[in-house]
Amino acid sequence: MKIAKLARKGIFNIISYIPGKSIEEVQDEFEAKRWTKLASNENLLGPSPKALIAIRKELPKINLYPEGACTVLRRALADKFAIPERMIVISNGADNVILMIANAFVNEGDEVLMADPTFSVYANVTQIMGGKPVKVKLKDFTHDLDAMLKKVNRKTKLVFICNPNNPTGTTISLEAFNYFISHLPGSAVVVLDEAYGDFVENAFYPAGLDYVKEGEQVIVLRTFSKVYGLAGLRIGYALGREDLVDCLYQVRDPFPVHRLAQVAAVAALEDEDHAVRSIQSVYQGKRYLYKELDRMGLSYVPSQANFILVDFEKDSEEVFRGFLREGIIIRPGKIWGYPTFARVTIGRMEDNRRFIRALKKIIK
Ligand SMILES: Cc1ncc(COP(=O)(O)O)c(C=O)c1O
Numbered sequence: 001m002k003i004a005k006l007a008r009k010g011i012f013n014i015i016s017y018i019p020g021k022s023i024e025e026v027q028d029e030f031e032a033k034r035w036t037k038l039a040s041n042e043n044l045l046g047p048s049p050k051a052l053i054a055i056r057k058e059l060p061k062i063n064l065y066p067e068g069a070c071t072v073l074r075r076a077l078a079d080k081f082a083i084p085e086r087m088i089v090i091s092n093g094a095d096n097v098i099l100m101i102a103n104a105f106v107n108e109g110d111e112v113l114m115a116d117p118t119f120s121v122y123a124n125v126t127q128i129m130g131g132k133p134v135k136v137k138l139k140d141f142t143h144d145l146d147a148m149l150k151k152v153n154r155k156t157k158l159v160f161i162c163n164p165n166n167p168t169g170t171t172i173s174l175e176a177f178n179y180f181i182s183h184l185p186g187s188a189v190v191v192l193d194e195a196y197g198d199f200v201e202n203a204f205y206p207a208g209l210d211y212v213k214e215g216e217q218v219i220v221l222r223t224f225s226k227v228y229g230l231a232g233l234r235i236g237y238a239l240g241r242e243d244l245v246d247c248l249y250q251v252r253d254p255f256p257v258h259r260l261a262q263v264a265a266v267a268a269l270e271d272e273d274h275a276v277r278s279i280q281s282v283y284q285g286k287r288y289l290y291k292e293l294d295r296m297g298l299s300y301v302p303s304q305a306n307f308i309l310v311d312f313e314k315d316s317e318e319v320f321r322g323f324l325r326e327g328i329i330i331r332p333g334k335i336w337g338y339p340t341f342a343r344v345t346i347g348r349m350e351d352n353r354r355f356i357r358a359l360k361k362i363i364k
Contacts, residue, residue, distance in 0.1 A: 010127040017120055020331045021324075032327025036351050039329040041166070041196070041307045043229035044347035045281055047264065048274040051230065054267035055260045066259040073257075073266050077237065080269065081209055087239055089248045091256045094195055094223040094236030099125045101158065101191060101219060101238070103251040106131040110157035115143045117167060117336035119193060122160040131157065141301045141309070142170040145180040152188060159184070162193040163208075164200060167336050167343045169303030177206040181216060189244065190218045195236075196305035198227040198275070199282055205304070212239050219244055224261075226306060227278050228268040233261040282306045285346040292356045296363065307345045309333065312363075316342040322362035328355055 004012065020039025027035060036044075070090040078085040091097050102125035106112060112126040116135035123133040134156075136148045143161060152159075164171050181190060192208040208220030219240040225231035235257055238248060268274070289308055293300050301309040312319045316332040319342060323330050333341035344355065 008128065008130065010130045013127045014124050015120070017124060018335055021329050023329065026324055026329060030324045030327070032325070035327050035329070036347065036354055037329045038307075038345040038347055038351065038355060039331045039343075040231070041226060041305070041343075041345045042231045043226060043278050043306075044345070044351055045229060045274070045278050047229040048268045048271035050267040050271040050274070051228075051264035054263040058259050058263045062259055064259070066255050066257060066262060068255050070257050070262055073262050073269075076266055076269050077239075081239065083209075083213065083239065084242070086242045087212065087245055088237060089240075089245050089252065090235065090237040091252060092236075092258075092261070093225065093234040094193070094221045094238075095121055096234075096256060097221055097236055097238045097248070098122060098191075098193075099128075100248050100251050101189075102126055102129045102131070104247040105157055105189060107157070109155065111151075111153065111155040112158045112160065113148055113151055113156055113188075114160040115148070115162065115165060117338075118160065118162045119166045119195075120335075122162075122191075126158075138165070138168065138170075141165075141168040143172050143176075145172060145176045149180055149183055152184060154185075154187065156185075156188045159188055159190045160193060161190060162195075163206070164196045164303070164305040166196070166305070167307075167331070167333065167338075168301050168309050169196075169305040169307055170301065171200060171202050171205050171304045174204045174206045181211070181218070184217075186217065188217070190216070191221060192218055193221040195221060195223045195226055197222065198279060199306050200304045201283070202304055209239060212241065215241055217241070217244070219248075224265050224268060227275050228265070229274075229278065230261065230264055230268060233258075233264055235261040235265050281348060282346050285349060285352045288349065288352050289344075289346065289356070296359070303346075307343050309338070309341050309343050311338075311341050313340055316340055319362060323355075323358055326358035326361065328358050330355075 023035045106129035108130035110131040126133045211218040223236035320332040331343040
């Protein structure tokens with residue numbers, strides 16, 4: 001028998017997640033002396049020094065299984081957000097939490113609503129479970145919540161809203177979200193992905209935590225990969241009403257978060273200075289990049305995240321290769337239906353300046 005016939009049907013519909021290129025992947029082909037990765041929206045300031053100390057201290061204990069429930073970290077998050085610990089579930093990256101959500105909620109034939117383009121993992125996990133991703137085009141690079149609401153029906157089980165949206169960096173408005181959620185039937189669960197929530201400057205941003213506290217049918221996703229600079233350790237979490245979070249615990253691995261990640265996350269949370277510095281660095285970099293791009297006459301989507309979607313006005317695959325020759329990795333936009341755009345992570349000022357210097361050379 002063909003093995004393909006034995007596997008879940010949905011898995012062959014998946015367009016595999018294409019991550020940003022890693023330095024290891026490109027360094028053999030392109031011989032840059034120095035590499036700057038601006039492709040995956042990591043924190044270029046690095047991890048908190050306190051997280052590094054915590055990791056070193058924990059290292060001799062890796063012969064022991066980690067603490068399954070992540071009790072210490074969960075308590076720290078519960079304090080930070082002023083919610084009960086039972087409203088928090090932690091796993092090995094928000095990616096894994098997204099899979100857990102699909103595992104827990106999506107039955108064969110269920111519809112899962114999402115924007116187009118948005119973070120591609122939502123569609124993948126839906127298809128794994130035999131659900132149907134229903135994609136609604138962005139309007140002016142932003143979620144079109146009115147159009148999304150029109151697509152809601154009896155089969156709609158989940159609505160993923162990436163806020164700020166990856167790859168556009170845009171946020172939904174408070175008013176539009178309140179209208180959306182008040183018209184959503186009780187048969188649908190909203191997932192607000194706030195992976196980039198710490199970088200939002202917009203005061204009229206619907207913060208997911210408020211909806212969780214009000215008892216709405218909302219799950220909020222957060223990660224230690226961005227502002228906390230721990231992407232390589234893989235740790236993220238969800239906040240939600242206890243009945244929703246209980247469902248996620250039903251499908252959770254016994255030990256999904258290893259020891260080093262748990263202690264590093266606790267230390268990173270305590271290092272408020274590093275988090276604030278990281279956010280300030282993104283704001284400073286954003287202003288600088290806007291100014292330079294304006295000067296060069298290039299347009300971009302104003303961003304509420306730690307990246308900017310820039311229109312290079314030519315095939316961005318070509319621009320991407322031009323940057324690789326300069327030792328810089330960006331993320332070309334063809335996969336999102338924006339062939340002349342690329343997404344660029346906002347780095348430290350030295351990274352941003354390097355990017356602009358290279359851009360001037362490439363465009364010339
Ligand atoms: C919108 C969004 N959600 C979730 C994730 C995954 O985060 P994690 O690194 O915690 O798996 C990412 C990663 O880039 C993201 O962009």
